[in-house]
Amino acid sequence: MPELPEVETIRRGLKNCLIKEKGGKVLSVDVLEKKSFLGDPDDICGAFVDGLRRYGKALIIDLSNKKSIVCHLRMTGQLVWWDSDYAKKAFKIKSASGVSKEEVINEYDNLLEHTFGGGHPTDGLMILPNKQTRVIVHFEKGELFFNDQRKFGFMKLLSTDMVEKDSFICKLAKEPWKMSGDELYGKLQRHKNSVIKSIILDQTIICGLGNIYADEALHYAKINPSRRAGTISLEEASRLVEGARVVMDRSLAAGGSTIRNYVKSDGTKGDYLELFAEVFNRQGKECRECGTKIVKIKVGGRGTHFCPMCQKDVKMK
């Protein structure tokens, strides 16, 4: 779920909530699922948040005591903040009797400014913790919830100066905005027999794309997802990098394809997919370019969406 634009959206949002006095000091940490938090939670108590960084899909929360929380949401992670004011009011709403469900939801909508959430879209986030809550960081002025259905994501405590040496982070390739078509083309030559879709999901080749934006970038570049990397021309590689930039820029402008203010009563699914996706999750619908029906297949074990007309396959010589 969370790909680069979602994580960046979370970074920007949490910046306004957590840094210095807005969040205040960390009071305590509840680790509800051991494997979701690596390190000693006591090490961050008493610290302020100094800043938030992002490396690809990894979010780094830098603290005032030279420690950092490295957070990866993987498939189903969410980060949700609410301030103390929200917590009080939400509890009041929850415990009020004789109120209809609709009224309750409206009340929560009025509290949006006290909250921020992003990551895997789900409903029912107005009352936390829920059974998917893995970690709660209690600040002086609010709470940060790390929810994760499948437990693939994690928070990991590191010394700030060790973050860039982390085995995942140090291997990350450039993001599309910093990568040239030549550079990607060069990398493709080292994986000639790999399927192009799988290659661009590899964060050590190009960083930031996940399953949605990989499909969208390939559609932009008019490249069939099943083609082998060795058949991709320099021109196509350049279009592909450009496509990655374009689709992720669009998503960033829309606040990511994911939840922004998470207690919307009309569903929390975010804007990107409905507004901008050309192929992802549009199987059976018409391609907006040519009217051909979008097809869903499996490539490298991942669900893959493409237009068979715009993205014709090319046979290897």
Next chain:
DNA sequence: CTAGGATCCTGTCAGC
């Protein structure tokens, strides 16, 4: 070294 498949987990949905 590369390429492909299994794997970590829980929840949901289609089909019987």
Next chain:
DNA sequence: TGCTGACAGGATCCTA
């Protein structure tokens, strides 16, 4: 209804 298998916006580990 209940059961079953497939699948899910990620990354790593194992095998050939």
